[in-house]
Amino acid sequence: MTAVYAFIEAEKTTPTVALLCRLLKVARSSFYAWRSGAKARAERKAADDALAHEITVLHIASRHTYGVPRIHAELRRLGHRVNRKRVERVMRERGIAGVTRRRRRV
Numbered sequence: 001m002t003a004v005y006a007f008i009e010a011e012k013t014t015p016t017v018a019l020l021c022r023l024l025k026v027a028r029s030s031f032y033a034w035r036s037g038a039k040a041r042a043e044r045k046a047a048d049d050a051l052a053h054e055i056t057v058l059h060i061a062s063r064h065t066y067g068v069p070r071i072h073a074e075l076r077r078l079g080h081r082v083n084r085k086r087v088e089r090v091m092r093e094r095g096i097a098g099v100t101r102r103r104r105r106v
Contacts, residue, residue: 001026005034051082052090059096067091067098 008020008031021028058074059066066074068091072084091097
């Protein structure tokens with residue numbers, strides 16, 4: 001849906017927004033709600049980037065072994081109030097993963 005709204009934003013000068021929304025079968029109010037949320041999305045992305053930097057520093061300090069539970073615990077110990085699921089999402093998006101050094105029995 002974001003691509004549709006971005007298209008409407010880019011092409012809104014030629015025809016009216018109402019016509020574009022009608023052609024693409026999107027509610028006009030949804031387009032305007034998406035547009036007004038751009039600032040919040042940018043702030044959330046900046047906060048995620050800052051959190052990803054902290055996570056990367058902790059991950060490197062652990063010699064690339066810490067996973068989500070330990071990274072989350074370290075962040076809490078350092079005073080960051082952050083949800084475990086958010087840490088998990090940021091680590092997954094950035095490709096940061098812990099390592100298990102135990103042998104597995106079959």
